Amino acid sequence: MSAATLLSETSATADALPDLSPEEILRYSRHVIIPDVGLTGQKKLKAARVLLIGAGGLGSPLGLYLAAAGVGHIGLVDFDVVDLTNLQRQLLHGTKDVGRTKLDSARDRIRDVNPHVELTTYETALTSENALKIIKDYDIVIDGTDNFPTRYLVNDACVLLGKPNVYGSIYRFEGQASVFSTENGPCYRCLYPSPPPPGLVPSCAEGGVLGVLPGLVGTIQATEAIKLILGIGEPLIGRLLLVDALDTKFRTVKLRKNPACPSCGTRDITQLIDYQEFCGVPQAAAAEQKAGELPEITPRELAERLKLGTVDLIDVREPHEWEIARIDGARLIPLATVADRLHELDRTRDIVLQCKGGVRSAKALRTLQAAGFTRVLNLVGGITRYSDDVDPTIPKY
């Protein structure tokens, strides 16, 4: 479907378009002098209602550019607080905003960029209970979320309501973007019918992300949203853009609408479901619980035991993390190599396993238990909590 066809779906009709003041015409002059945009296009932008899900990495360039472009009504869904680790990429927020809600910070920044924008904020996680109610008031939805359950939720809600879903997602140096859920186009479930099991695909918090990457991908999403509103160009419908920032490669592959897709094909999904369960989150937690309680040690207890020399501390993080921070007395055995290096461990002594936050060390602990080790303990909260509770000179990351 061309952008022109979508125009009538996403914007007010020409005679109902809002007026622009002389100040607005001047503000948007570099738009209105483009014949493809013009005064009418700028009025369409002012009439448009765009919902951003997430005010983080992708949401930052989206919020800034859509506001600057003169999108008249922006909705913003987020429940997070600005953290120091956000500032490497989340340009909506500044150092002074650390500790504020992202919505408060975003509101100030967006108002500064363009006071003409009407902003509605939703300080909540998007859920199966509130998604339809929030999304129904918007023309276009932009998915800037950071987890699989919310991505499937956004998809199904957009399909049910017939709203275009401008998709973007990122990891380390690579990103994806597309436009889903248009009348005849594919949806996110056509691309990925079901999610990976929890824990298989690391998040940006776990695996990292190049700070400018959400800038690249979020800006592409903003471009697509503006094209949809204006009804110009060839939107990323039926195409998936793959971005490789490391090799500076951009390529598109074809996406097809899957006739068997339960969301947009057969339409078997007639209401929103439990997306945590769909993504296996509670099942994974139950399996972990069934595997038995983890024998644990607190950072303060570990510090005492290290002083006494009555414990071996094994750090299962990666070598590049070891370079950033380490606990004195620890030995590095990355998680992937633990199973092959069991012979290096003394099973007659207490062994404490440690990582950044306690998740990878829990996996290592299960490996040791399966190999017959009985004197194993997991450091609660990993090196991060050790820094908080014992030694603040150890950098957190």
Added chain:
Amino acid sequence: MPATLFLPAVLAKLADAKEIPVSGTTVGELVADAAARFPELAPRLRDTDGNPYAYVTFYLNDEDIRFNGGFSATVNDGDELTVVPAIAGG
């Protein structure tokens, strides 16, 4: 048929390369060739029965293989097979 398998960075580290020369007459054979040579990569490409995952999409040149026979899709000399696993960061 000689072909090239393109891996995203998240999988490339398991094969020490972003591009791997592979050989086979079907997509399934190309994947099996890569899986045999890089055992750590194998479980990220297909399940233990050798079937594709719902969250790892393969493109033969620019076409989604699911619409061309899946792992049975025929490969031509010089084809490019690209792996696109689901990512969720934002």
